[in-house]
Amino acid sequence: VAQDAKIAGQDKTIAELRSxxxxxxxxxxxxETDLGRIxxxxxxxxxxxxxxxxxxxGHRARGGEAxxxxxAEPQQRRRLPTDAVNNVLSAAAGGTLTELAFRIHDLSPEYxxxxxxxxxxxxxxxxxxxxxxxxxxxxxxxxxx
Amino acid sequence: MPIIDPKLEEPARDMLGHxxxxxxxxxxxxxxxxxGEQYRHVLGLCLTAAAYxxxxxxxxxxxxxxxxxxxxLTAEREVELPLDQADVYxxxxxxxxxxxxxxxxxxxxxxxxxxxxxxxxxxxxTFRPKDQKWWDYLDQIWSAYETAENxxxxxxxxxxxRARMLKxxxxx
Numbered sequence: 371v372a373q374d375a376k377i378a379g380q381d382k383t384i385a386e387l388r389s390x391x392x393x394x395x396x397x398x399x400x401x402e403t404d405l406g407r408i409x410x411x412x413x414x415x416x417x418x419x420x421x422x423x424x425x426x427x428g429h430r431a432r433g434g435e436a437x438x439x440x441x442a443e444p445q446q447r448r449r450l451p452t453d454a455v456n457n458v459l460s461a462a463a464g465g466t467l468t469e470l471a472f473r474i475h476d477l478s479p480e481y482x483x484x485x486x487x488x489x490x491x492x493x494x495x496x497x498x499x500x501x502x503x504x505x506x507x508x509x510x511x512x513x514x515x
Numbered sequence: 516m517p518i519i520d521p522k523l524e525e526p527a528r529d530m531l532g533h534x535x536x537x538x539x540x541x542x543x544x545x546x547x548x549x550x551g552e553q554y555r556h557v558l559g560l561c562l563t564a565a566a567y568x569x570x571x572x573x574x575x576x577x578x579x580x581x582x583x584x585x586x587x588l589t590a591e592r593e594v595e596l597p598l599d600q601a602d603v604y605x606x607x608x609x610x611x612x613x614x615x616x617x618x619x620x621x622x623x624x625x626x627x628x629x630x631x632x633x634x635x636x637x638x639x640x641t642f643r644p645k646d647q648k649w650w651d652y653l654d655q656i657w658s659a660y661e662t663a664e665n666x667x668x669x670x671x672x673x674x675x676x677r678a679r680m681l682k683x684x685x686x687x
Contacts, residue, residue, distance in 0.1 A: 423573075423584035430572045433592030433641040441595065441640065445532040445650040448524060448657065467664070473616050474559040478624065479551030481558070485628035489543035492629070496539060499597045 435507060517664065519560070519657050527557040528653060534636030535649060537595030542632070558617065558628075561635040565611040567656045568638045582608045585642075589634065592641045596633055602626070606634050 469475060478484075526549045533542035546554055573581040586603035602621065609620035610631070617627035643652040 420578050421580050423578070423580040424575065426574045427572050427581060427584045427588065430642050430644070431588040431592060432643065432645070433594070433637075435594055437640075438594055440648075441535050441537070443648070445528060445535075446648070448521070448528065448650075449654055450518065468559050468563050469556075471614050472559050472562050472610070474555045476616055477555050477558065477618075477627075479555070481624070481628040482546050482549065482551045482554035484624050485554065485632075486543040486547040488625040488629045489539050489546070493539040493543070496537070496596055500537070500595070503594070503597075 518661055520556075523553060523556045523560060524657065526553060527560045528650065530557060530632050531561075531636040531639060531653070532650075534633050535595070535640050539596075546632075558631050561631040562611045562617075563660060564653065564656050565607060565631070565635045565638055567659065568635075568642050569607055569612060572642045577607075577612060579608070582612070585638070589637050589641055593637045596637065598634060598637055602630055603634050603637075606630055 526545065530542055530545055533539075533545065549557070569577045569582065569585055572585060575581075577585070582604060585607060586600045589603045590598045590600040605620055605622075609615045610617050613620070617631065618624055621627040621630055639649045639652060643649045647655070
């Protein structure tokens, strides 16, 4: 009888442990679901922030027709900081890293000729484009009759 | 402090000025007169300035969305030249910020030999700070690079903190 009672006690303990284990499994499953949801939200937020350009860019943009007049101003020479003026005779190109990063020595020495020719040819096309743009702009801003 | 060689800076500035004013014939003549070696350096300076402007207006290392927005606004606000938004994007994303060789980034030699000056000029004019002329902004860019050349990259976090401090103080 004592043996039976002992076995019954052990069965009860096993049943309780099984029940606890099932509860733990359910809790882990719920946690995993929640974690998955959080990870998805974080990833979505990160993606959304990468998809959005910095708001500063739009605030900085100027130009357009309204500032056409300012384009015509002839530029001024560089105003060097005072200490740099004193060192101007020992000036270095200061661009070794730039040259390496952009590999400008790999560019063909013909680039000046290619660039000048392309611009000369392109000038005619640009002149036509400007005429069309001006005509369109005039039409857009013409007061309605 | 070493400075950018005026023999390279002056023609670069003059070329950018011609491009901003839409003086393409004058720009072509100047490029032809400086010759191949000097023009390569001018292209290097243009790439350097364009990278600065992109980082400056984004307020961080530009994301793809930032570069697209900069390209859109540059092409949209340009009134002297028909700039293509896709070309501006390629120039910035692949060459100026991606450090790919120009012909690879822009596709062919004629484009790679002309667009850096035209796009950089347009960006300089479009994104100059409100109280500055474009040539003052160019002064700021060169001075910043000259200062940065003497600094260790470990200074960058401190510089970022300092920039935030200045912003916070200005906002009060």
